[in-house]
Amino acid sequence: MSEVLQDFMKPSPAICVLGKEYPNRLEAVDSLSRSYAAIFRLEYLRRSPEDITGNVAGAEERAIVLDAINAAIRTLEQTELAAQNVQVGGRAIRTGYTDDEILAGYSGAKKVETQPQDWVWMSVRGQKSGAIYFHIDDPYTERTAGVMNERIPQRLWEMDTDADGNVVLLKTRQGDVPVRRAPAVSHLSREQFEVKKLTMDPWKPGTYVDAGGDRCLNQYRALQIPPRPEEKYFAICNVAEQWLEFIYPGRSSYILNHWAHAIQRPYEKPKTYLVFGGGQGIGKNVLLGLAKYIHTLQGKTIAVNKDTLAGRFSDYLMRPEIQIDEFEMERSDPAYEKVKNKIKSISGSADRYLPVEPKGKPSTQVANIHRLTITTNYAHQVPRDNDDRRAALFNSHVTKAQAKAFYTPLFAAIGVNIDSEGFEYRTLWDMGYGDAFANWLYERDISEFDPHNLPDDLLAMYDDTRKGFEMPQTIVEAIEEIAATYGHWADATVPSDIAEITPDNWPVFIAGQQIFATKCSFVSAAEGEDIQAGRKRNGHTERLLRNAGYIKIDPPNRKKQWIGPLPNKDSAAGAIRVQTALYYDPHRVPHGSKMDDIRSLAAKHIESLTKYWRSEEGVASYWTRDKLETDSF
Known part of the structure; x- marks a missing residue:
């Protein structure tokens, strides 16, 4: 066995709970739950768990005690069910289930016999019968009347009575036999089996009456930790x-x-x-x-x-x-x-x-x-x-x-x-x-x-105003450089000093061509990723900008790129043509904008960028490797 695997299989460190040391958390919960099940009554544990946890100091210790209480409740509930017996036809009928039977039916259809008193019903709209049924061991699953009737043996169905309370008998060749009513009918005749609301609350019992007087089925059940496997x-x-x-x-x-x-x-x-x-x-x-x-x-x-x-x-x-x-x-x-x-x-x-x-x-x-x-x-x-x-x-x-x-x-x-x-x-x-x-x-x-x-x-990796985005430092520097040059040219309120740029000054649209034209994109020693080195890798630029919150926007007419017009005779020497993928920040466009509105704004950005790169200032801001050879970093 490898050293790594051996390390994973080492026992958990010992812990101290209520002044006693246990080998691990599991042992602590198991030992305390057995003690609580032996000392306290079920109703007390259900009603007043805070009486036990109230004097526990640390959060971790309190959590272990609470887990032990919930485990003790489950143990007492199963013991109570197993202890119940009903006399029918002179013989005892089991109403409780073994642990294996309960677990076998916990998350799916029950395969064992169930008791009428273990079911509750709720009146709902949209059901043909007007009601749905829940088994208390499986409170998440809604059942129909037919399913509930099938899960309860007919020998446990209630005997029908007349107006005087006498059992209604049916004459057969074998003699008179009592007429029995399906549980769906008998349940609907008794308020104690009806719930008005479904709730989920770890601090309440399985069924209870709320402050408004409505009987509720609490669908919360404590998480069962499975036995430790091999x-x-x-x-x-x-x-x-x-x-x-x-x-x-x-x-x-x-x-x-x-x-x-x-x-x-x-x-x-x-x-x-x-x-x-x-x-x-x-x-x-x-x-x-x-x-x-x-x-x-x-x-x-x-x-x-x-x-x-x-x-x-x-x-x-x-x-x-x-x-x-x-x-x-x-x-x-x-x-x-x-x-x-x-x-x-x-x-x-x-x-x-x-x-x-x-x-x-x-x-x-x-x-x-x-x-x-x-x-x-x-x-x-x-x-x-x-x-x-x-x-x-x-x-x-x-x-x-x-x-x-x-x-x-x-x-x-x-x-x-x-x-x-x-x-x-x-x-x-x-x-x-x-x-x-x-x-x-x-x-x-x-x-x-x-x-x-x-x-x-x-x-620490999140920008103060853009929590949640993990951004390589190089892409941040590239965006700040674009904001201080093109951004300042387009909007005089944007600082021209890159040291003063904040994410509030980042542009709505950024062209991939702009990223590769920044001076910092050529700095291979910069913290993060080398932008130029990944230029030809499919999706590399999109991934970098996505981490900064920008989404790619496709050009119109199914073209591969956003393309501006060629430089004209009025353009500065060395003017550059716009041929690029384009990205936008969805947090910077007006809320509710349709995609057509965003594409219209994108087209205006391409026009503005074209004008900028035709100017002397724009040409000066466009960095290439050849240009860098004559400039000292």
């Missing part, structure tokens, strides 16, 4: 960390801490969210699927898109883990501001509860514990204010081919051939690797992790 499966942790580090250099530790926080403290809302940028096929969604494996199995994740966020209904807030996949949105989109505000509300609202408007169901509110994750090919398009410090944006310049060439040998080293026919990552996670990664994150030391503020080293 050590061989923990090899996936090394693969995942190296893969992350390859596509997001220097950011893997922060990302892993964020994911670990979601497992160790799922009830604590972070005030930051992750945005995974980069091209398709580099592994963003695969790694996210591994990190959220147990959340997805337990019904805690939901995928939404920009249209959902811009819509009227907000059912997605009923899930604590919200993912926006392959996000793409231009600032000119009419729904831009609405989506921006929704993202701001989900990721950073200080309110303890968020209002929810479910489709076809009564309005409600849920605990504000949501975690937001976004994957996109266009990280610069994620809507946010320039001073927004919540978004942790990770851009990647790795290609699909480069990523695959890197991670394929990592999988091969643990005996997995990802190129085999029919291979699926989800199948791999189901084998035990998903449980291993979850346990590894659960035991990860995050005592120094701050989920509410971006780390200083990440903020």
Whole structure:
């Protein structure tokens, strides 16, 4: 076994909780939960967890105690179910389930017999029957009356009675037998089985009555940490960390801490969210699927898109883990501001509860514990204010081919051939690797992790007014040089001294030709990237400008470039013709501008740049390698 893999398999450091030392976090939670289950009653743990956690000092220690309380509640709930027996026809009928049976039906259809008292119903609009049904062990899944009736054995159905309370009998060849009513009918006749609202709150029991007198079904269930699998499966942790580090250099530790926080403290809302940028096929969604494996199995994740966020209904807030996949949105989109505000509300609202408007169901509110994750090919398009410090944006310049060439040998080293026919990552996670990664994150030391503020080293790379963009220094210097020359020529309010240029002075449009005509683009020793060296690489300039917030705009009439007229007889000596790709900053065009409006402004920029490069001042500002040979740096 390699030294790296051995390091990953080392046991977690010992921790101290309530004055007692434990080998690791998992052992602490397990030991405390067994103690709480033996000492306290179920209703007390449900109703007053703060009585136990109130005197715990540190946040990390309190989180462990709270996890232990939730584990004790689950243990007592299962014990209570197993202890219940009903006499039917002179014999005992089991109403509880084993752990294996509960887990087997946790995220899908239940395969075991269920009891009438384990179901609740809600009146809703749009349903043929007018009601939907929920099993208390699987509160996320809506069932029809027919499904519920099938899951409850007929021997447990209630016997029908007449007006005098006598059992209605049906005459058969075998004798009189009682007429039984389907649970859907009997449930609808009793208020104690009806819920008026759906909620999600880690501090409330499974069902409860709110301040307004409405009975609520709490869809929140504590995150179940799976049993620790064989050590061989923990090899996936090394693969995942190296893969992350390859596509997001220097950011893997922060990302892993964020994911670990979601497992160790799922009830604590972070005030930051992750945005995974980069091209398709580099592994963003695969790694996210591994990190959220147990959340997805337990019904805690939901995928939404920009249209959902811009819509009227907000059912997605009923899930604590919200993912926006392959996000793409231009600032000119009419729904831009609405989506921006929704993202701001989900990721950073200080309110303890968020209002929810479910489709076809009564309005409600849920605990504000949501975690937001976004994957996109266009990280610069994620809507946010320039001073927004919540978004942790990770851009990647790795290609699909480069990523695959890197991670394929990592999988091969643990005996997995990802190129085999029919291979699926989800199948791999189901084998035990998903449980291993979850346990590894659960035991990860995050005592120094701050989920509410971006780390200083990440903020240091952000410009004060353009938070979230990782910009190579060379592209910043090139844009500042353009602003101090052409920008000052076009607008006298722009400083001509490059030392006084700020991002507020950056132009709306920048031509690729302008970037390559800057003096700083020839400085190979400059911090960041050598602009001229990557000039002929496909997409290189676009990537540099995208990191600075600029988006490429195609020329009209399907031409390859924006082209200005040839210099004329009135042009200065050495006048240059404009032949270039063009880019614009969506934050600097009027909000709501259509693409035709932007192209019209772009055409005016080309006219202005043409005029500038025909002037003596413009010719002087246009740097070439030959010109540099006669000029000292």
